[in-house]
Amino acid sequence: MLTYVIRRLLYAIVVLFGVTLLVFITLRLTGDPVQMLLQNGTPTKQDIDNLRHAMHLDQPLYLQYISFITGAVHGDFGNSLRYKDPAFQEVMSRMPATLELAVASYLFALVLAIPSGILSAVKRGGATDLFTRLISLIGISFPNFWLGLMLILLFGVWLKWLPVSGRGEGFVGSVRSLVMPAVTLGLAYAATLSRLLRSSMLEVLHADFVRTARAKGLRDTPILVRHALRNALIPVVTLAGLQIGFLLGGAVIVEVVFSWPGVGRLVVDAINNRDYPIVQAAVTLLAAILILANLTVDLLYAVIDPRIHYS
Amino acid sequence: MKRVPDAPRDPDSDGVIETPEGMVVFGRQMNRRDLLRLGGGVAGFAAVQALLAACGGGGGTTPAATTSGAAATSGTSGAAATSATTGAAATSATTGQAATPSGAASPAAGAPQKAAAKLVNPGTPASGGQLKVAIQFDPTSLDPIDTYTLNNGRWETNVYSPLVWRDTNLVLFDGQNGNPPPSQGFGLAESWKYLDDKTLEMTLRSGVTFHNGEPFDANAVKSTFTRMLDPTNKSPQAFNYTSIDTVEVVDAQTIKIHFKEVDPVMITKLAGYGGFITPPKATQDHTTFQTKPAGNGPYKVTEYVKDDHLTLAAWDGYWGPKKPSISTITYRIIPDDNTRLSEFMAGNVDVLTLNVSQAGAAQGNPNVKVVTIGVPTVSGLRLDTSKAPTDKKEVRQAIAHAIDLKTIIATIFAGDATAVGIWQSPFSFGFQDMPPYSYDPNMATQILKQANIQTPINVSYDVIGTDTQGKEMASAVKDMLSKVGINASINLRDQATFYNDYAAGKLGNIVPFGWGGWTLDYDNTYYSMYYTKQSYNPSYSNPQVDKLLDQERNTLDQNQRLQIGQQLNQLIYNDYPDVALYQNTYLWGVSNRVVNFSIPPDERLWWLDVGVKG
Secondary structure (H helix, E strand, O other): OHHHHHHHHHHHHHHHHHHHHHHHHHHHHOOOHHHHHOOOOOOOHHHHHHHHHHOOOOOOHHHHHHHHHHHHHOOOOOEOOOOOOEHHHHHHHHHHHHHHHHHHHHHHHHHHHHHHHHHHHHOOOOHHHHHHHHHHHHHHHOOHHHHHHHHHHHHHHHOOOOOOOOOOOHHHHHHHHHHHHHHHHHHHHHHHHHHHHHHHHHHHHOOHHHHHHHHHOOOHHHHHHHHHHHHHHHHHHHHHHHHHHHHHHHHHHHHHHOOOOOHHHHHHHHHHOOOHHHHHHHHHHHHHHHHHHHHHHHHHHHHHOOOOOOO | OOOOOOOOOOOOOOOOEEOOOOOEEOOOOOOHHHHHHHHHHHHHHHHHHHHHHHHOOHHHOOHHHHHHOOOOOOOOHHHHHHHHOOOOOOOHHHOOHHHOOOOOOOOOOOOOOOOOOEEEOOOOOOOOOEEEEEEOOOOOOOOHHHOOOHHHHHHHHHHOOEOOOEOOOOOEOOOOOOOOOHHHOOOOEEEEEEEEOOEEEEEEOOOOEOOOOOEOOHHHHHHHHHHHHOHHHOOOOHHHHOOEEEEEEEEOOEEEEEEOOOOOOHHHHHOOHHHEOOOOOHHHOHHHHHHOOOOOOOEEEEEEEOOOEEEEEEOOOOOOOOOOOOOEEEEEEOOOHHHHHHHHHOOOOOEEEEOHHHHHHHHOOOOEEEEEEEEEEEEEEEEOOOOOOOOOHHHHHHHHHHOOHHHHHHHOOOOOOEEOOOOOOOOOEOOOOOOOOOOOHHHHHHHHHHOOOOOOEEEEEEEEOOOHHHHHHHHHHHHHHHOOOEEEEEEEEOHHHHHHHHHOOOOOOEEEEEEOOOOOEHHHHHHHHHOOOOOOOOOOOOHHHHHHHHHHOOOOOHHHHHHHHHHHHHHHHHHOOEEEEEEEEEEEEEEOOEEOEEEOOOOOOOOOOOEEOO
């Protein structure tokens, strides 16, 4: 097990290295930030050259990359071109908001999807199943920015129950401001999860060990919870791992719609402003989180299903 | 950066109120159709915005794109062109340079139009209350030398003071030609005079302090310009003040500004927010000052949460002749157009700019007013004079006369834009009311025929792919050009690279462009756009134009400058390096809570005279 974890962590370093290289090259393919930084007034060629030199952009690409990766290993991604602050610090300052949103939407999705998925499987073909599947279909079909705006119109503008945008202050304020972004981000995930859980449960409910359990005289609830659900969770956990990326990446749009001060907005602004250090720091950090999340998911398999061993 | 909101006006609107200031405001009950329209509009617009956000394109970056749904132009993307309209006073003709050795007198003709700000909900402001303003972008730094955008100009004017005051009507307080004297304004210089063409002496107000208790004196002025012009600080403001050589401290209340070269527009530049004075001690810690600044305007910064809000509070120690009425002003940073609109409709925001598609929804709300105001930015089409076939003047002429500007303004801009003939707004010193190029397809065809130019001619037309309005215009122009034998191929470009490519001369024959003229003086626009090899002039070169621009930059005689400006107007107009099309218009949404709010054409919102109800 330990060997497996160490091996996976070594792989993770290689993947992270690849990610940094990819981001570094892609960003530079989009052009030079100097012109954007000097777009005010009428900079001369000398002004442009001076700034490019000051930012080391006149160095060969490989030297720029070595300089970047050396700094990155020490957590130094350079200073944001826009904010002038250390890029890593800037990204980290937004991370709590993004994680808060991701965790809230994750919880919302789980709370919604697990009961509905089970119920839909148990009541297969019935009105409950139809209703759940319909809601799931709608949940998957709605683009989240549209759903977000509709929620804003309904609960923010008309009913005035919830704040339209922003991250509220205090516990109650935070929770109130989190509701709509979390629902918006989590609904599609809940729908996917619910459908997956339903089909997984259907398969498991017809398995021999469930029939055996029934033959033993166990009641429905223990059969569902202790036997069927645990087995049905394997694909669900796989999806959960994959969805972490979706929740972090998909949060960009939701963050913009709800003026949520998270990493997503920061990255979009940074891309538009060619703020290389911010983009590099954010992508590297998000990639690291994703890699770790996937590793955690892989390790969780063994916890959920004792038949799975890593060696 | 172009912002051309074109509010669709409802001809049956029964709530139109004509105020004494000539402002047209709208107010009527919202009906079910309006709600549906709002929902649909919001959804559709959001779709575009979200896609832009997801793609890292358009909507998010430039004020233009956001407030107007347009985006195309700007010789400078986000920051520059917006600030292009901000910086300085309109009246370089009347800037106190009348007292100069060159004997500059205020010209009778060609002086800029005195721009009346639009007064909303006139009345006497009560003390207290909180005002909430929505802005699209995070200020990124609260130090004025770090930034250049109108987005920042909306709050900076209230936190910092410039040396020279210009009010919301763009009137410069210089005591010249009937203008009020400096002492009656909110500028930090009490008077000034030119000792010679390259030395300006200013007497400063006494007894003024900064929010942090530091005294305002000559050292503060010296420190401000030294910091700004220090290349290591990379101030985007610096380009406008490079004519300053040194600032000499004569005594605590007197400075002498020594110039490297004659700068006829400097007084107006000092009235721009690039000339905000900062405290010398606090700015030594630049990083801290970026988030905890101190100025000496009527409001002080009390809280700044990046990407969320900026809060200002009335400053008890304000030195000006009036004290602020509103207690707290919160600038909420809301990047998404539709979310800003929703906050406005929910009553959580009092003031914001709107784009065209939002105006209809806002106009239906009885609690708000939508105000249109012409701004200094002019938009049009640049023609590349170094690329075939637009290197031929006849082709450029044919393009200019093939464009039906009247139809474009009536349809694409719903009438909310003013046709112009030259790249100057009526607010600009040097403006002449020259007619737009006539729409005459027959003449265009004849010009090509007489020059023995075979049709069809192929030209390329580049436009930002996320610029909906720009694309609409491109389609319309393409259709118009086809009628005179010119085939335009439209290329959709990425916003992030558009302006770089433009500056590098890599774009096509026709490029949409907008420029406000930072100083509201023809010098800025013409020098940037027509002087050989300037950053926003990748192709045009005319030795006569260069010579005239050199001449006007070398004198403080404003009459002479005006004459040169008029020669330039004619020269450029006859040379067809581009087709200036229209003066832009902005839309503002203002809650009825807000009392006595004067909206300036340059967007530098000034809250001292404003109050809020409830």
